[in-house]
Amino acid sequence: MFLRALFAFLILPGFAAFIxxxxxxxxDPWRFDFFWLGLLVVLIGLxxxxxxxxxxxxxGKGTLAPWDPPKRLVVIGLYRYMRxxxxxxxxxxxxGWSLLFSSPVLVVxxxxxxxxxxxxxxxxxxxxxxxxxxxxxxxxxxxxxxxLPRFMPWYGAS
Numbered sequence: 001m002f003l004r005a006l007f008a009f010l011i012l013p014g015f016a017a018f019i020x021x022x023x024x025x026x027x028d029p030w031r032f033d034f035f036w037l038g039l040l041v042v043l044i045g046l047x048x049x050x051x052x053x054x055x056x057x058x059x060g061k062g063t064l065a066p067w068d069p070p071k072r073l074v075v076i077g078l079y080r081y082m083r084x085x086x087x088x089x090x091x092x093x094x095x096g097w098s099l100l101f102s103s104p105v106l107v108v109x110x111x112x113x114x115x116x117x118x119x120x121x122x123x124x125x126x127x128x129x130x131x132x133x134x135x136x137x138x139x140x141x142x143x144x145x146x147x148l149p150r151f152m153p154w155y156g157a158s
Contacts, residue, residue, distance in 0.1 A: 021097035028105040038100030048089030073133040080153035
């Protein structure tokens with residue numbers, strides 16, 4: 001199972017958050033000098049992403065890959081604060097690259113990625129979660145925001 005989780009991590013966020021940004025930065029003709037604060041944003045995004053991948057593996061008994069989804073609804077860790085912290089981690093990572101490289105092309109890529117993530121969540125992930133986890137998902141969805149974090153962690157029904 002660990003190898004499946006590692007493979008999914010390398011393929012999906014590896015491509016979107018590492019390979020594509022570095023390629024786009026390399027070919028961006030409008031790029032400026034390095035803005036080192038971007039490295040901090042990259043690291044924060046990476047920590048969020050790795051934390052979520054761990055939670056999918058440990059609590060969900062699955063991976064972030066659509067072909068090997070979690071068997072259980074993941075409502076621990078960062079998922080107690082928002083429903084999509086993994087996507088937020090990827091977006092922070094890519095935004096960090098755009099800051100680090102001062103790349104307008106990467107800013108556009110970050111915005112496009114955010115739109116794709118939102119549409120995917122609305123049209124695919126949320127309907128699938130409802131079909132798989134029923135009332136547990138509906139209760140979680142009603143209590144935890146999709147993109148904006150809660151101030152206090154959610155621990156389920158009281």
